[in-house]
Amino acid sequence: ALGNHEFDNGPEGLIDPFLKNVTCKVLSANIHPDATLASKISGYYLPYVILNVDSEKVAIVGYTSKETPALSQPGKRTRFEDGLEEVQTDPLSITAVNLSSVFGLSPLGNEEALKINNKKKDKMTFIVFPFFVFKGQPPSKEVPAGSYPFMVDSDDGRKVPVVQAYAFGKYLGYLKVSFDDKGNVLKSYGNPILLNSSIPEDTNVRAEVDRWKKALANYSSQIIGETLVYLNGTFEECRFRECNLGNFICDAMVNHNIRYPSELQWNHVSACILNGGGIRSPIDERTRNGSITMEDLISVLPFGSTFDLVELKGSTLRKAFEHAVRRYGGNTGEFLQVSGIHIEFDLSRQSLDRVTDIQILCTSCRVPKYEPLDSDKSYKLVIPSYLVEGGDGFTMIRDEKLKHDSGKFISVNNQAIKMLKKTHPPSCPHAQSHTTTKKKQCCHFLSWEIIFCLEFHYFIL
Numbered sequence: 001a002l003g004n005h006e007f008d009n010g011p012e013g014l015i016d017p018f019l020k021n022v023t024c025k026v027l028s029a030n031i032h033p034d035a036t037l038a039s040k041i042s043g044y045y046l047p048y049v050i051l052n053v054d055s056e057k058v059a060i061v062g063y064t065s066k067e068t069p070a071l072s073q074p075g076k077r078t079r080f081e082d083g084l085e086e087v088q089t090d091p092l093s094i095t096a097v098n099l100s101s102v103f104g105l106s107p108l109g110n111e112e113a114l115k116i117n118n119k120k121k122d123k124m125t126f127i128v129f130p131f132f133v134f135k136g137q138p139p140s141k142e143v144p145a146g147s148y149p150f151m152v153d154s155d156d157g158r159k160v161p162v163v164q165a166y167a168f169g170k171y172l173g174y175l176k177v178s179f180d181d182k183g184n185v186l187k188s189y190g191n192p193i194l195l196n197s198s199i200p201e202d203t204n205v206r207a208e209v210d211r212w213k214k215a216l217a218n219y220s221s222q223i224i225g226e227t228l229v230y231l232n233g234t235f236e237e238c239r240f241r242e243c244n245l246g247n248f249i250c251d252a253m254v255n256h257n258i259r260y261p262s263e264l265q266w267n268h269v270s271a272c273i274l275n276g277g278g279i280r281s282p283i284d285e286r287t288r289n290g291s292i293t294m295e296d297l298i299s300v301l302p303f304g305s306t307f308d309l310v311e312l313k314g315s316t317l318r319k320a321f322e323h324a325v326r327r328y329g330g331n332t333g334e335f336l337q338v339s340g341i342h343i344e345f346d347l348s349r350q351s352l353d354r355v356t357d358i359q360i361l362c363t364s365c366r367v368p369k370y371e372p373l374d375s376d377k378s379y380k381l382v383i384p385s386y387l388v389e390g391g392d393g394f395t396m397i398r399d400e401k402l403k404h405d406s407g408k409f410i411s412v413n414n415q416a417i418k419m420l421k422k423t424h425p426p427s428c429p430h431a432q433s434h435t436t437t438k439k440k441q442c443c444h445f446l447s448w449e450i451i452f453c454l455e456f457h458y459f460i461l
Contacts, residue, residue, distance in 0.1 A: 001062035007074040019044035027062020056100035063106040116237035231283040238276035246337025270361040271340030272382040277333015311403035313373040401421035
């Protein structure tokens, strides 16, 4: 099933080389190209396939997130419909076939996929990304978000099993389902299979990996830093709260840009924001005795963006933080990691009115300190190009930015990491996210000093 990242290089990059060369079926029932694009892409993907499994007919329907335009670069020639509406109307002529069951295959977020499951009137099992579900003790470090399969109730009273097998080809999903004569689920069980060394490797794939690995060995093994602590870059951490790897990256980017002092300011920029969804992997201090390599950096920030200098009005920055928590809790990627900014928000308030306080580290000051955000004042920040272009729905940055200077590719920003060398973030109480529940109000406070108060910051050795 097509996901949002398949569109990172536009429809043309999706067609060639991917769709022209892939040897498996590619599915999506809810994307609709216009006439110009349809002439180029038609035939390369299908809304669904029907398979003969023993004596049964099984349909597999593909769905793509309707938020792809905000997450990627699909252009204006492709329309992404609501997957729920597509299911309700049934794609093409699928209902004309006497099916035993219908399986939904999709990289939709958990909330979006579960809505489709609840409404679907056929026999459907959904594969959901990015949550990991597992029954019993997990075999590796991934923390399950629920049991496997995760059962939901559809509107017509049926039980629908939802399964997911993490990412990166680390697990193989395995589910066994028993149906009655009407196609209702009687029983479902299974678990993802960890593809560790006990599973025989494919010799052809192994040879291809070794060939690429040899060519990349010198580059990927470069040591660019060292950490004494676990740098948590998991989805469960960085998409919901302040995470120390987000702190580390943002601090490094600000530190990399400390270079223009004057009589009026100690530096030209003091703050950085980074979407939590852009952090894709943690760094384990127990691996290679805490050494950070280029391989680690690319795993953490794999998308090849740049970190840019952007000037925004305070009012625009406030809009960005409201957007970052407008649908907090849905495992979406827009939650912001920060450096040089203190932000408070109240989840009991309505969406887009949750930010109660923003303070930003001053630059035009002899002694750096946090000051209330001024909506009419201009601020310079370090921001990944993905957000500058409106990614993750941050259209206010794209549309309202005052100045924009492109930076270097993330893959070469190891120099910024090198500047920090060994890092050690202490567990200072108010440097961590915290929640208060007075009158059922939840207030999250993000805070991490840059380099001026060592008790709140990484020690630079």
